[in-house]
Amino acid sequence: MVFLANFQGELAALGVAFLWALTSIVYSKLGKKIPPLLMNLSKGGIAIALIIFTILLSGQQLLPSINLIPFMLLVLSGAVGIGIGDTAYFSALNRLGARRTLLLKTLGPPFAAITSTIFLKEQLSYTAWVGILLTVLGVAWVISERATNVTGTNKQLIPGVGFALLSAFTDALGAVFSRAALTDTSVTPLWSAMVRLIGGALILLLWLMLERKPVGVPVKELRSGKLLCIIALCAFLSTYLGFWLQQISLKFTTAGVAKSLGATSPIFVIPITFFLGDAVTIRAILGVFVAVAGVGLLFIYR
Numbered sequence: 001m002v003f004l005a006n007f008q009g010e011l012a013a014l015g016v017a018f019l020w021a022l023t024s025i026v027y028s029k030l031g032k033k034i035p036p037l038l039m040n041l042s043k044g045g046i047a048i049a050l051i052i053f054t055i056l057l058s059g060q061q062l063l064p065s066i067n068l069i070p071f072m073l074l075v076l077s078g079a080v081g082i083g084i085g086d087t088a089y090f091s092a093l094n095r096l097g098a099r100r101t102l103l104l105k106t107l108g109p110p111f112a113a114i115t116s117t118i119f120l121k122e123q124l125s126y127t128a129w130v131g132i133l134l135t136v137l138g139v140a141w142v143i144s145e146r147a148t149n150v151t152g153t154n155k156q157l158i159p160g161v162g163f164a165l166l167s168a169f170t171d172a173l174g175a176v177f178s179r180a181a182l183t184d185t186s187v188t189p190l191w192s193a194m195v196r197l198i199g200g201a202l203i204l205l206l207w208l209m210l211e212r213k214p215v216g217v218p219v220k221e222l223r224s225g226k227l228l229c230i231i232a233l234c235a236f237l238s239t240y241l242g243f244w245l246q247q248i249s250l251k252f253t254t255a256g257v258a259k260s261l262g263a264t265s266p267i268f269v270i271p272i273t274f275f276l277g278d279a280v281t282i283r284a285i286l287g288v289f290v291a292v293a294g295v296g297l298l299f300i301y302r
Contacts, residue, residue, distance in 0.1 A: 078199025081174015131297030138291025
């Protein structure tokens with residue numbers, strides 16, 4: 001119990017990684033039927049409804065007292081990290097596939113650590129920096145092997161890489177904004193996750209209005225009961241539980257550590273894909289050990 005109390009931020013970040021590993025496989029399939037913007041808005045809307053229901057059910061205040069600056073930081077965090085970041089991520093998935101996209105997403109932890117060092121003046125030990133490096137290298141090594149057979153044209157490659165880099169940077173920036181807001185407030189992680197999701201939904205609605213593109217075909221797809229249930233389940237796991245755990249991780253540990261542990265989701269993908277019939281190579285297993293060693297350093301020497 002003492003261990004859980006001392007490392008609740010780190011454990012929450014690992015929970016986020018597992019949930020994203022589980023749902024990323026499904027999201028890569030759904031992307032063939034639903035465009036990224038509508039996919040992001042759909043999962044966000046479902047998650048907001050679930051969080052509001054949970055807050056009301058638990059007896060918490062729906063509108064707790066919070067200063068304007070932390071509140072705006074949470075909204076900005078959601079607009080940048082969720083509204084822009086997740087849409088860019090789904091766009092990258094459609095162009096590069098999950099393997100190359102996840103490889104580029106490993107740049108998120110260094111972005112988060114550097115940004116938090118500059119803006120939040122957070123200091124990480126040299127050993128923690130080594131842990132971050134090992135974690136990123138281990139994950140990148142595993143995914144780079146699994147990314148060798150990705151199909152696609154050069155026309156898709158360049159914008160795909162751009163979307164993946166944009167997603168990594170905006171996700172890290174959103175985490176830093178959220179960390180800055182949560183450090184000096186007493187609001188619950190669940191409520192802050194709701195505010196972030198609302199910020200993301202607002203920027204997505206504005207985006208849709210500016211695009212002025214017909215969404216009739218995707219909306220018809222969403223009317224499918226089976227497809228809607230799949231999206232709802234993914235939204236519950238990745239967005240509802242995932243963002244709740246992410247806010248816990250950002251409240252109880254540094255942004256660099258939280259994002260580094262969150263980047264281990266490809267490690268969790270290995271046993272899932274193995275269960276689905278994929279072969280696991282020695283290189284993949286060694287990459288897991290390198291990443292786990294980095295996670296261990298982050299746990300002990302943060």
